[in-house]
Amino acid sequence: TQLLEQSPQFLSIQEGENLTVYCNSSSVFSSLQWYRQEPGEGPVLLVTVVTGGEVKKLKRLTFQFGDARKDSSLHITAAQPGDTGLYLCAGEEYNFNKFYFGSGTKLNVKP
Amino acid sequence: ETGVTQTPRHLVMGMTNKKSLKCEQHLGHNAMYWYKQSAKKPLELMFVYNFKEQTENNSVPSRFSPECPNSSHLFLHLHTLQPEDSALYLCASSPSNQRETQYFGPGTRLLVL
Numbered sequence: 001t002q003l004l005e006q007s008p009q010f011l012s013i014q015e016g017e018n019l020t021v022y023c024n025s026s027s028v029f030s031s032l033q034w035y036r037q038e039p040g041e042g043p044v045l046l047v048t049v050v051t052g053g054e055v056k057k058l059k060r061l062t063f064q065f066g067d068a069r070k071d072s073s074l075h076i077t078a079a080q081p082g083d084t085g086l087y088l089c090a091g092e093e094y095n096f097n098k099f100y101f102g103s104g105t106k107l108n109v110k111p
Numbered sequence: 112e113t114g115v116t117q118t119p120r121h122l123v124m125g126m127t128n129k130k131s132l133k134c135e136q137h138l139g140h141n142a143m144y145w146y147k148q149s150a151k152k153p154l155e156l157m158f159v160y161n162f163k164e165q166t167e168n169n170s171v172p173s174r175f176s177p178e179c180p181n182s183s184h185l186f187l188h189l190h191t192l193q194p195e196d197s198a199l200y201l202c203a204s205s206p207s208n209q210r211e212t213q214y215f216g217p218g219t220r221l222l223v224l
Contacts, residue, residue: 002153031211042201042215043154044113088154092210099210101154 003027004089004102012108016078021105023089024071032072032091034063037104043088069094079109114138115216117202123222124192132187132219134202140214141207143185145177148199148218160185161207192223 005024013019023032031050035043047056049065049072056063060083062075076083090101115136124130136143145157159167160179174196176188185202199220203213 004153033211035215040220041217042113042115042203044215045213048211090154099156103151103153 002103003093003100004091006087006089006102006105008105009103010106010108012110013079015080015109015111017109018075018077019079019107020073020075021087021107022071022073023102026070028069028094029091030069030094032065032069032089034072034074035088035090037086037088038084043086076107079107081109081111083107084109113214113216115202115204115214117200117216117219119219120217121220121222123224124189125224126192126194128192129188129190131189132200132202132221134185134187134216136183136185136202136204136214136216138204138214140204141182142205142209143179143182144203144205144213145185145187146201146203146215148201154201158187189221192221194223197221197223 003025007022031048033048034046036046037043047063049063052067052069054065060077064073086104086106088101088104092099118133141162143160147155147157156169157171158177163179174191178186199218201218202216205213
């Protein structure tokens, strides 16, 4: 069992569609981060959410941190082929000072 | 370019070989990390260094030996590896004690035959 569960594991969509990926846990996190990793490269940090209920926008990407700080979502509007990659959530468990990564959602956006 | 470089990018080695992976960061960070990324598994944190001192070793087998001569450089010495050690090895750095702000290198793709 992983502390951070991401769903779906795989997602293949057409260009222009909207999508949401999820990062869930039964534990509380001090903060959660979202990374995108392209093939042959390391993960690149997209955003950090810190406050319960927080919403952050990065162009067509919208990130939300759950009110209880146990989960997060990433919504992409009008997906483009350049959005293709592995999306990873990560965070530090509150009060335990342990850092975890989820296993990721592999997104493929077809032209 | 994230400011973290890794060499080599690809490595094939036999089980009896000794090799080293190198990581260098140009971001002025004081913390450096080694991760292992295998297919269908989350990133596994292997080692953490803060101001050149090892602060975390997550039960990594002794055939992996890290070295951090200064805050900008991190090595992973490999010796007598097993085929199941084949993976992408990622280095990251962050400001001291700020794991939420990690910058990753491109990784070294390792194949152990």
